[in-house]
Amino acid sequence: MFKRSIQQIRNFHSVYHADVPILDSSKLEVKLLSKAYTDHVPKLGFNEKSVYEAAKDLKLNPNNLNGLFQFTTPSKNLSMELVLYHLRANRAKLVGYRTEANNLANESDRIRFLLKKRLLDNSPVVSHLGKALGLMVMPSNLGCSLDELHKLSDDISFYSGDRSNDFAWYSKRFSLSGVFVQSELFMLNDKSDGFEHTIEFMNDRVDEVDKLAYAYNSFEEWAIFNAHSTVNLIKSQIARG
Amino acid sequence: MSLILKRLQSTVAETVIKPTHKALSPAQQAYLERVIRVDQAGELGANLIYAGQYMALSHKPELKPILKHMWDQEIHHHNTFNNLQVEHRVRPSILTPIWKVGAFGMGLATGLLGKEGAMACTEAVETVIGGHYNQQLRVLSNNYGDVEEIETGKPSVSKQVTDLQAQISEFRDEELEHLNTAVQNDSHEARPYWLITETIKLTCKAAVWTAERV
DSSP, X not given: OOOOOGGGSOOOOOTTBOOOXXXXXXXXXXXXXXXXXXXXXXXXXXXXXXXXXXXXXXXOOGGGHHHHHHTTOSXXXXXXXXXXHHHXXXXXXXXXXXXXXXXXXXXXXXXXXXXXXXXXXXXXXXXXXXXXXXXXXXXXXXXHHHHHHHHHHHHHHHHTTOOOOSHHHHHHHHHHHHHHHHHHHHHHTOOSGGGHHHHHHHHHHHHHHHHHHHHHHHHHHHHHHHHHHHHHHHHHHHHXX | OHHHHSOOXXXXXXXXXXXXXXXXXXXXXXXXXXXXXXXXXXXHHHHXXXXXXXXXXXXXXXXXXXXXXXXXXXXXXXXXXXXXXXXXXOOOOTTHHHHHHHHHHHHHHXXXXXHHHHHHHHHHHHHHHHHHHHHHHHHHHHHXXXXXXXXXXXXXXXXXXXXXXXXXXXXXXXHHHHHHHHHHTTGGGOTTHHHHHHHHHHHHHHHHHHHHHO
């Protein structure tokens, strides 16, 4: 359970080396899932039927699909592969929003912008999202889904210009993941125009995280200042003799 | 100490550089990630050890400039690795809070033992770190020559790796300079010398092993 294969380790990012793409669209599996996701999932949902239909469109033999996926994917499950495709494709889309995000003044605004874009990218499949979430939390799939969730919050943090070097790195990503999951659950029952209630909900959650971070940083500053001055006070008393 | 208050807000302007080489293999990436994580944690530790020693010993005028000089160099090393960690999207060690408390405590405790104790601590730490950096340089020069260039297809070492090598060897030399300073300032006079140095060496090795992994 604790042994992660080396392929799963997040990519070391280097400007001098080509990036490994999130989805390799030259692979047959990815082409098939892409076709299924764009053409059939909005109507049929995240299930094997969508993939069968896509296979027919691509003139593949739909009876071989389990063979194609059984040996090349960790989840060994067609519907789950479709869900993972949904997560990865939408995460890959975030790269395209980076330039627009860079025009925003501060990190919090960029995080809000990217979260909003990511949530709205759910809208074509939102009626089937509940079932997808159900698949994601199944014990056998939980590992892959949490991995994707962490990669999403890591990407959003990186694109929004996060420069944290210590435990804040973890707190930031955990709270982002929390905000995203809560907002996605809220989105399932949101009937408002353009999901404006979901966006409002997400903004409120980010506000809460910002406030908590501010409170913690202020406390830390106060504590370190006081520790420092106590030591200096003791030193000066000793020096006086 | 002032460093803890400052939250290291140095922002580096993002420059657009075109990739020259194909992607590194997963094992090569994993090793680079590990190098940056452990070195960042190590320099954080070094920085805070000197902070602790400085707090205990800065009232001695003959020692103050020596400690300050070494501390400033460690701050520079620490900032460099912080920037590398952010740029290369490396996960920092999850035990960072423990490294902070442990390193500061170790610096303070050896500082309170007096000048010799502090210098023995420096000697032990820099011995382990010097060897550790040398080991990394060996791996970097042996295992990164097989990545193909995008334009010509010839395998060569990318600027990514040579830059990191230059950085690490510069820092290694400075750490060994600190080792010299410590020996010149009576680190061998500390009592019990072997107990202090061997304990600290063992602690450092254990910390390096852990920080590489988590």
